[in-house]
Amino acid sequence: MSGLKIRKRELDGDIILIKASGFLDAHTFEEMEKEIEDLFRQRIFKIIVRLDELDYISSAGAGVFIGAVGTATANGGNIVLLNPSSNVKEVFDLLGLSQIFPIVFQEDEAVSYFAEVN
Amino acid sequence: MSIEFIEELEVSNETGNLACVRDFIFDNLRKTMLSTSEHGKIVLAVDEAVSNIMRHAYEDFNKGTRTIQIVFKCDSEKITLTLKDSGKEFDPTVVKTPDIYEHAKLGKRYGLGLFLMRRIMDEVKFVFRAGIENMLTMVKYVNPHQDKHAEEEK
Numbered sequence: 001m002s003g004l005k006i007r008k009r010e011l012d013g014d015i016i017l018i019k020a021s022g023f024l025d026a027h028t029f030e031e032m033e034k035e036i037e038d039l040f041r042q043r044i045f046k047i048i049v050r051l052d053e054l055d056y057i058s059s060a061g062a063g064v065f066i067g068a069v070g071t072a073t074a075n076g077g078n079i080v081l082l083n084p085s086s087n088v089k090e091v092f093d094l095l096g097l098s099q100i101f102p103i104v105f106q107e108d109e110a111v112s113y114f115a116e117v118n
Numbered sequence: 119m120s121i122e123f124i125e126e127l128e129v130s131n132e133t134g135n136l137a138c139v140r141d142f143i144f145d146n147l148r149k150t151m152l153s154t155s156e157h158g159k160i161v162l163a164v165d166e167a168v169s170n171i172m173r174h175a176y177e178d179f180n181k182g183t184r185t186i187q188i189v190f191k192c193d194s195e196k197i198t199l200t201l202k203d204s205g206k207e208f209d210p211t212v213v214k215t216p217d218i219y220e221h222a223k224l225g226k227r228y229g230l231g232l233f234l235m236r237r238i239m240d241e242v243k244f245v246f247r248a249g250i251e252n253m254l255t256m257v258k259y260v261n262p263h264q265d266k267h268a269e270e271e272k
Contacts, residue, residue, distance in 0.1 A: 027133035058165050059231050060228075066218070066227060067225045069222050070223055070224070087158055095233075100218055100222045
């Protein structure tokens with residue numbers, strides 16, 4: 001029960017899809033934080049995070065997205081959470097994250113979200 | 119059927135050990151009568167507590183040089199999780215319920231662990247003796263509705 005794997009894919013419209021698998025906790029959150037900071041440095045602020053293969057998240061992991069969403073929205077983007085696994089959705093619900101993040105269940109919905117806000 | 123047992127785990131202050139802590143809690147929860155729908159949340163509460171000790175109580179110490187003891191106790195009524203460390207104390211009464219909008223607005227990454235522990239567990243209690251022993255006790259009742267009903271009948 002450890003380890004985080006991150007893969008990235010570019011989508012049309014300056015959108016990056018990050019796919020997270022494994023465990024996003026106080027041990028691994030810095031890997032995700034670095035990925036998002038790297039995207040911000042490249043002036044990429046439209047981020048979709050695919051979470052169906054993320055087995056576990058703690059507040060340290062969720063904190064990466066909470067800490068970054070303000071920068072993303074201030075620069076015309078957002079962090080859209082795509083298809084969280086049931087374990088992860090439960091933590092989001094406990095923290096009330098659906099109040100601040102768009103949470104969608106299909107990739108095209110996530111892409112449409114950015115098309116609609118622009 | 120009543121299942122009673124006590125199990126202990128000691129880990130050093132290295133976040134790489136969190137996976138081991140989660141496995142320990144999951145394995146013991148499977149031996150209890152607690153609904154499986156609660157297991158993930160209790161694992162999260164313990165992960166948050168241990169992470170806080172590693173990141174805050176032991177932040178002045180090198181990784182792997184200090185110990186955290188976790189005791190999992192189960193009886194017919196409740197699961198009691200006790201965490202002991204010898205790090206810095208803190209005042210949990212000054213930790214406010216987080217405003218998630220404010221967190222996002224200010225870009226705050228931290229400060230949600232204690233909120234989750236309190237949200238998930240029925241009781242969360244700290245006793246501090248700085249540098250000697252700090253003790254966190256978290257309790258989850260196995261069947262809170264039944265217990266409440268029994269209380270009302272008394």
